[in-house]
Amino acid sequence: MLEAAGWAALAASTLVLGAWLGAVRTASMRAVGLVMGFGAGALIASVSFELTEDAFALNGTTTLALGLALGALAFFVGDLRIDRMGGAQRKHAGGESGGESTALLLGATLDAIPESLILGLTVLVTGAPGASFLVAVAVSNFPEGFASAAGMRRSGLRTRAIVASWGMIVALSAACGALGYLVLGAADERAVAFVHAFGAGALLTMVMDTMAPEAYRDAGPLTGVVAVGGFAFAFLLGQVT
Numbered sequence: 001m002l003e004a005a006g007w008a009a010l011a012a013s014t015l016v017l018g019a020w021l022g023a024v025r026t027a028s029m030r031a032v033g034l035v036m037g038f039g040a041g042a043l044i045a046s047v048s049f050e051l052t053e054d055a056f057a058l059n060g061t062t063t064l065a066l067g068l069a070l071g072a073l074a075f076f077v078g079d080l081r082i083d084r085m086g087g088a089q090r091k092h093a094g095g096e097s098g099g100e101s102t103a104l105l106l107g108a109t110l111d112a113i114p115e116s117l118i119l120g121l122t123v124l125v126t127g128a129p130g131a132s133f134l135v136a137v138a139v140s141n142f143p144e145g146f147a148s149a150a151g152m153r154r155s156g157l158r159t160r161a162i163v164a165s166w167g168m169i170v171a172l173s174a175a176c177g178a179l180g181y182l183v184l185g186a187a188d189e190r191a192v193a194f195v196h197a198f199g200a201g202a203l204l205t206m207v208m209d210t211m212a213p214e215a216y217r218d219a220g221p222l223t224g225v226v227a228v229g230g231f232a233f234a235f236l237l238g239q240v241t
Contacts, residue, residue, distance in 0.1 A: 003123055004119065004177045005120070007120075007134065008115075008174050008176060009174035010138070011116070011138045012112055012141060012169060013138075014138045014145065015142070015144060015145035016163060016166045017145065018141065018143060018146035019148070019162055019166040020149070020162075021146055022145065022146035022147065022149030022150040022162075023159040026150070029218040030218055032143045032219075033215045033216070033217065033218025033219030033223060034215070034226050035139070036215040036219075037212075037216075037222075037223035037226040037230070038139060038229055038233075039136065039140030039141075039142070039143065039230060040211040041231035041232075041233075041234070042132070042231065042233060043140050043234075044204065044207060045136070045230070045232075045234035045235045046130070046132050046133040047204050049235060049238055050133050051197070051199055051200035051203070052068075052200045056193075059189055059190045063190055064193065064197045065197075066194065067194045067200070068200060069201060070201065071114065071202035072201040072204065072205040074198070074201075075201070075203075075205040075206055076205055076209070078110045079110060079206070079209055082110060108166070109169060110206075111144065111206055111210070114199040114203055114206075115137045115173070116172075116173040116175075116176035116177045117176050117195065117199060118195070119180070120176065120180025120181040123177075124181045131238065132238035135234065136230075145166055147214070149162045152165075212227075215227075
């Protein structure tokens with residue numbers, strides 16, 4: 001359980017690193033967008049070749065389809081609610097974010113939960129997380145922390161408060177990783193397949209609803225090229241590990 005929590009916290013720790021950098025210095029929004037585009041491509045590869053394939057292999061088409069649909073719906077509804085609370089631009093470095101800090105953190109929590117649960121489940125099943133999925137999550141978290149913290153800084157929040165807020169998300173991610181390990185410890189293959197598919201649906205919806213639009217807004221047409229690079233990187237990493 002502690003190992004699962006540790007891996008989930010490690011993947012989420014780049015949120016704090018990105019938040020600290022976003023709070024203490026200014027970087028090109030284009031650079032942030034390119035990193036986000038790379039992370040989006042890496043997540044798509046991991047969702048495709050780890051979560052979706054595993055779910056299908058474990059229990060076939062019906063469980064996969066149901067999990068994908070419910071995961072996508074759950075993220076869509078949660079994200080829509082957070083957008084209405086003021087967190088629609090939580091991955092955009094150019095916004096003013098102080099007044100919506102609660103929505104921003106809730107949005108980050110929504111993004112982190114399926115990632116951390118899957119990491120915990122993977123540690124339970126295989127003894128260690130998939131390298132490509134772990135790296136994809138870590139890479140995609142960095143620009144989210146940076147972009148949101150940059151907006152918080154412009155709204156007058158202090159660096160210590162910003163970093164502490166994102167540290168709470170890391171702690172929550174660790175808890176979700178442990179939860180995935182504990183709750184699914186006695187689960188059968190059907191339940192494991194469903195969780196993989198549910199996470200895949202939620203993560204793919206997150207990539208397309210939040211990461212890809214913000215990456216393109218900040219980095220322009222080059223986003224597609226770096227996304228392919230991220231996709232290839234995660235796929236090849238999964239083949240050699």
